[in-house]
Amino acid sequence: MSRVGHHIKAALHLIHSIAGLVLALLLALIALTGAIMSFEDEIGDYLNSGIMQVAPRQAPALMPDALVARLKAGQDLGKVSAVTLSSDPAAAVRVRFARDEQGARPTSLYVDPYDARVLGAPRGEEFFATVRRLHRWLLIPGDAKGWGRQITGVAALGLIVMLISGLVLRWPRRAASVKMWLKPNLGLSGRGLHRSLHAVIGTWVLPVYLVMTLTGLWYSFDWYKDGAVWLLSRPHVAAAKIQPKQPRAVGRPEPVQPVGFDLAWSTLQREEGDRFSKALLTLPAGPGTVIRIRSWPKDSTLDTTRDEFRVDAVTGQVISAERYADKTLGEKIIANVLDIHRGAFLGWPGKLAFMIAAALMPLFSVTGILLYLSRRRLRRPAQPPLGRLVPGE
Numbered sequence: 205m206s207r208v209g210h211h212i213k214a215a216l217h218l219i220h221s222i223a224g225l226v227l228a229l230l231l232a233l234i235a236l237t238g239a240i241m242s243f244e245d246e247i248g249d250y251l252n253s254g255i256m257q258v259a260p261r262q263a264p265a266l267m268p269d270a271l272v273a274r275l276k277a278g279q280d281l282g283k284v285s286a287v288t289l290s291s292d293p294a295a296a297v298r299v300r301f302a303r304d305e306q307g308a309r310p311t312s313l314y315v316d317p318y319d320a321r322v323l324g325a326p327r328g329e330e331f332f333a334t335v336r337r338l339h340r341w342l343l344i345p346g347d348a349k350g351w352g353r354q355i356t357g358v359a360a361l362g363l364i365v366m367l368i369s370g371l372v373l374r375w376p377r378r379a380a381s382v383k384m385w386l387k388p389n390l391g392l393s394g395r396g397l398h399r400s401l402h403a404v405i406g407t408w409v410l411p412v413y414l415v416m417t418l419t420g421l422w423y424s425f426d427w428y429k430d431g432a433v434w435l436l437s438r439p440h441v442a443a444a445k446i447q448p449k450q451p452r453a454v455g456r457p458e459p460v461q462p463v464g465f466d467l468a469w470s471t472l473q474r475e476e477g478d479r480f481s482k483a484l485l486t487l488p489a490g491p492g493t494v495i496r497i498r499s500w501p502k503d504s505t506l507d508t509t510r511d512e513f514r515v516d517a518v519t520g521q522v523i524s525a526e527r528y529a530d531k532t533l534g535e536k537i538i539a540n541v542l543d544i545h546r547g548a549f550l551g552w553p554g555k556l557a558f559m560i561a562a563a564l565m566p567l568f569s570v571t572g573i574l575l576y577l578s579r580r581r582l583r584r585p586a587q588p589p590l591g592r593l594v595p596g597e
Contacts, residue, residue: 244328290483353423
């Protein structure tokens with residue numbers, strides 16, 4: 205290797221080491237919380253199987269506004285923000301609530317669609333909500349509006365730097381040898397074993413980590429998200445999604461017109477018929493009257509494979525309709541960012557592989573720190589032996 209090559213390798217090694225030492229614990233925390241959430245849906249379905257289903261009846265199910273009214277009669281549950289309704293007559297309705305004045309969100313409830321009887325609160329919801337806030341925002345106050353969002357984004361950028369520099373540093377002389385790339389030398393011990401595990405297992409998970417970081421940046425930086433939308437969407441779709449945020453009006457607030465779910469729900473049933481399996485209806489957070497509806501087709505296998513509508517709750521007019529089937533490949537990639545991020549686009553084997561890769565992150569933190577400490581010991585100059593002191597000298 206030339207002298208220039210040695211200098212480049214030394215610089216990459218320094219960058220890789222510094223980034224690893226600074227971000228080791230943070231990346232391990234983010235990865236472990238991500239691993240915990242890998243099978244959140246399956247765990248939630250298992251824990252709450254007893255309250256997610258009801259016995260179908262001959263009587264028609266309550267309309268959502270009547271259901272909410274009965275639910276809130278005689279008890280203060282807070283402001284309802286969304287309901288999840290299903291075309292399955294045996295499925296319970298899930299009611300979600302808005303944040304209170306302290307910023308806390310009450311737990312959601314499963315409700316009988318025929319008589320509004322409370323079936324129970326979903327177990328595990330609060331736990332996974334806390335893990336999600338730790339994963340995305342490090343529990344820093346402000347959530348998505350706080351500094352945690354940018355910190356996790358910087359950590360993701362640092363991981364990309366480590367992945368690229370690590371790949372260059374371990375590029376073997378026999379690059380075509382599969383054994384050199386993928387087989388760890390478990391016969392070694394100490395520094396040699398740490399180096400082998402760090403390099404070889406890092407090669408195994410490198411593609412997964414690249415996918416995780418490139419999709420995770422979507423949730424950290426608006427400039428990254430807007431750039432991806434511009435790159436992957438059709439011009440008119442990108443123009444609609446990349447809108448400058450409107451400043452809040454100063455002065456007398458506009459009167460909030462009360463809106464309900466019924467008209468939007470009837471519009472969805474009329475537009476979709478029996479093609480959807482479930483729908484999430486979310487009330488506007490501000491003074492508007494437009495309800496957002498996310499509708500999952502019956503053949504949908506991914507949580508992000510859904511249609512999205514915006515319906516005026518007062519007139520029933522469909523303001524916009526985004527059907528997943530009409531999206532281009534790039535727009536489908538954008539729609540599926542979350543399922544790509546967690547490996548769900550490959551089915552449960554993909555989720556398992558991504559979970560294992562995330563759970564391995566502490567291994568690289570530990571072996572990287574051990575390699576750094578052993579390297580410092582090797583570079584430490586040896587102490588000259590002290591001569592014996594002879595009495596009288």
